[in-house]
Amino acid sequence: MAIQWTDKDPETGGRRYLNADMFAQKWTFRYKLSRRGDAFQKLEPTLAMWVFLLERLKARYRRREGVSDVDVARVEKIIREWREPPTLAD
Numbered sequence: 454m455a456i457q458w459t460d461k462d463p464e465t466g467g468r469r470y471l472n473a474d475m476f477a478q479k480w481t482f483r484y485k486l487s488r489r490g491d492a493f494q495k496l497e498p499t500l501a502m503w504v505f506l507l508e509r510l511k512a513r514y515r516r517r518e519g520v521s522d523v524d525v526a527r528v529e530k531i532i533r534e535w536r537e538p539p540t541l542a543d
Contacts, residue, residue: 454519456509462486471496473506475524480506500535507532 454475462469465486472483472493482502483493498506507528514520 454524456506458505458509471502473498473502478527480528497538500532500537503528503532503535 456473458471459468460471461467467486470485470488474481474483480498482496482498484496485491485493507525510520510525510528514522514525
């Protein structure tokens with residue numbers, strides 16, 4: 454299962470193309486800066502990305518597009534247990 458969307462790149466302010474894939478019950482987030490060409494690069498997800506993913510899963514679930522209660526529950530658990538990653542100053 455794959456979810457794709459765009460957002461603003463925090464470094465350049467330009468458009469960024471995001472992709473969240475689930476394989477073997479594990480989510481992988483990737484991005485690229487141009488629509489065509491560049492290969493996707495791995496990305497550490499933020500809380501906002503997890504919340505967006507949950508919204509998209511719930512929308513797909515209503516339409517029966519391969520999303521189960523288990524998929525939604527797993528992402529909800531990740532959001533409930535979210536802790537900001539430590540910064541270098543910590």
